Amino acid sequence: MSVLPVLLLAVPLIGCLAVLGMRRAAVLVGVLTTGITFAIAVAIAFAVDYTRPGTHLVTDAPWIPPLGIRFHLGVDGVSVPLVVLTALLCFLSMIYVARREGTPERPHSFVSLVLLTEVGMLGTFTALDLLxxxxxxxxxxxxxxxxxxGWGGAGRGPAARQFILYTLLGSGVLLVGLLVIYGHTSTLDMVELAGRDxxxxxxxxxxxxxxxxxxxxxVKVxxxxxxTWLPDAHSEAPTVGSVLLAGVLLKMGTYGLVRIAVxxxxxxxxxxxxxxxAxxxxxxxxxxxxxxxxxxxxRLIAFSSVGHMGFVLLGIATLTPAGMNAALFANIAHGLITGLLFFLAGGMAERFGSTDMDRIGGGTLAVTPRLSVLLIIAAVASFGLPGLAGFWGEMLAMLAAFDPAAGLNRPLYLVFMVVAGLGALLTAAYFLVMLRRVVQGTSPRRQGVLDVTPVEYLAWAPLVVLVFVVGLWPGLVLVPTVDAVRFYLGGL
Structure with a gap:
């Protein structure tokens, strides 16, 4: 019985409840809480033996005994990178909120909601019981x-309703599927079910x-x-909401495919x-x-997420170790890069009063050179420049499509590979067009526009560093997942 997974959930939950009664110190408590949670996530990452397949650091206690449902937590090579990514993005989001000019209205409510979201995300990646x-x-x-x-843009009401309606509908369908599994196996234990093949x-x-x-x-992918719910939700969400939505929430869907469905x-x-x-x-x-x-x-970054998650789905659809590892790598790379992109988009909105590229007017490289260089790095990483994090997941997914699992139609997957390659070229095209419209050109006169602040550097620099580190050393993400993927594909 390990205490680390319990602490991973208990710390942000306690912080969530604690800040509800606060006013001035809410953001500080949020930073401390997410920082401690990130430290626990790193400790979990170092505590796992990735050469030994199966779950580690398991906590298993009765929850609803009459139904045989247990409070069953644990991690493996598939979930650990996502746990660390989640904790990191939540910590950096709280640092970003701690800026003097970035403190939201009703900070105690805002921080509490972010911490509750963190509990749900981390719980999803550590749960070992289907219910x-x-x-x-x-x-x-x-x-x-x-x-x-509560904190979104002018169209936040319709965007929020669309988000909740779509995701609740998807959740209802998911629940029926989980009940079908339970009805034919009489168990909800994810470890036992995976072993039964x-x-x-x-x-x-x-x-x-x-x-x-x-x-x-x-629906969540x-x-x-x-x-169709995604572009509006991203466009209207506050910066931190967009970072967590793209960086983590989308990964919950693909994680479920790899960890449960397959x-x-x-x-x-x-x-x-x-x-x-397809x-x-x-x-x-x-x-x-x-x-x-x-x-x-x-909206451009939001739509780009649909494309990048398409590569994740392609990798999963090959049902091969190479494809699954590509999907898991692309998950992490997308979380780092798109999280950074939404942070930078928020910085643009604060400085130029809009995220409309025509209103920004171009020429930001002359006005805010550091912010513009960061945007260039994130954009070229997102379209898969070799040496940066975005390259490996997409390349490996297309490579896996060249030789899918036995029983799948190889000519069909070759078509998928070619179409995905065309999509990769178009991805480079739209990011280059975006950079030309925003970064290049002659800037209209702007007075008093600040470049990147020290606190923003503190929030964004870890993502920039990791984009390079993961791109140059892909084994940092692939080594934990390789043996775990082989273990879960044993029945195919």
Whole structure:
């Protein structure tokens, strides 16, 4: 029985409750709480033996004994990188909020909601019981809805309602799928279910359950054509909300596919994987074309997330160790890069009064050179420049599509690879167009525009460093996941 997973959830939960009665010290408590949580996440990362497949640091206690439901927590090579990413982005978000000019209205409520969101995200990545996973999966929705509705932009009301309605609908479908699994296996234990390799469920049942589970998770990814809630939610959310939404919440869907749907329902995965791949590559091209038509910087970054998660879906759809590792790597890279992009978009909005690229007017390199250079780094990383974090996930996903798992249609996957490659070229095109419109050109006269402040450096520099480190040393992310992925694909 390990105490570390419990502490990982207990610290932000205690902080969430503590700041409700505060006014002036709420942000400071938020910084301290997320900092301690990040330290616990790092301790967990170093405590796990990644060469030994299976779960580590397990906590298992009765929760609802009559139904056999347990409070079952633990981590493995698949979940640890996401746990660390979540804790890091929450910590950096609190540092960003701590700026004198960045303190939101009703800071105690804002910080409390961010900490509650952190509890839900970390719980999702550490839960080892299907019902507990679902509970944490749902915990995230209400505070994120409140962050968008309470601190978002002018269109925050419709955006928040669209977010909650879409995600609740997906959650309902997911719950039905989980109940189908339970009805045919009489267990909700994710470890036991993964070890059974679908035993006790016929092929037809597995296909039905996979469609339900994957369909519910796909809303959160979001997979085309279930993505329509995302651009408005990102555009209207406060900067911290956008960072957490893109950096972590989208990963909850793909994590569920890798950790639950594929290992628990292997025959269902083989039947449905080509459709996941098709939707993924359509999303890549669609998102790139949509980005070329955008005028708003935040909407462009939001649509780009649909494309990047399309590469994650393509990797998962190959059902190969290379594809799964590519998907997990792309998850982490996208969280680092897109989190940074939304931080920078928030910085642009504060300085130039808008994220509309026409209103920003171009020429920011002359006015705010440091901010502009950071934007250039994040953009070229996002379109997959070799040596930066965005390169490996997309390249490995396309490489995996060249040789998918046995039982899948290889010519079809070769088409997926070619279409994904075209999408990668379009991705580079729209980011370069964005940089030309925002960074280059002649700047209109602007007086008193500040460049990056010391606190902003403190919040953004770790992401910039990690974008380079992960790009130059991909083993930092791949080493933890390799043996875990082989373990979960053992039944395929």
């Amino acid at each position: 507990l996973f679902f509970v944490f999966f749902e915990v995230v929705l209400v505070p994120m809805y409140a962050l968008i509705a 679908g035993a006790g469920m016929s092929r037809a049942v597995q296909v039905i359950a996979f469609v339900l589970v994957a369909g519910g998770l796909a 979001p997979m085309w054509p279930l993505h 290992p628990v329902l292997p025959e269902g995965a083989l039947a449905v994987a080509p459709f996941l791949g 939707f993924g590559v359509i999303g890549i091209v669609y998102a790139a074309l949509a980005c070329l038509a955008q005028r708003d910087l935040k």
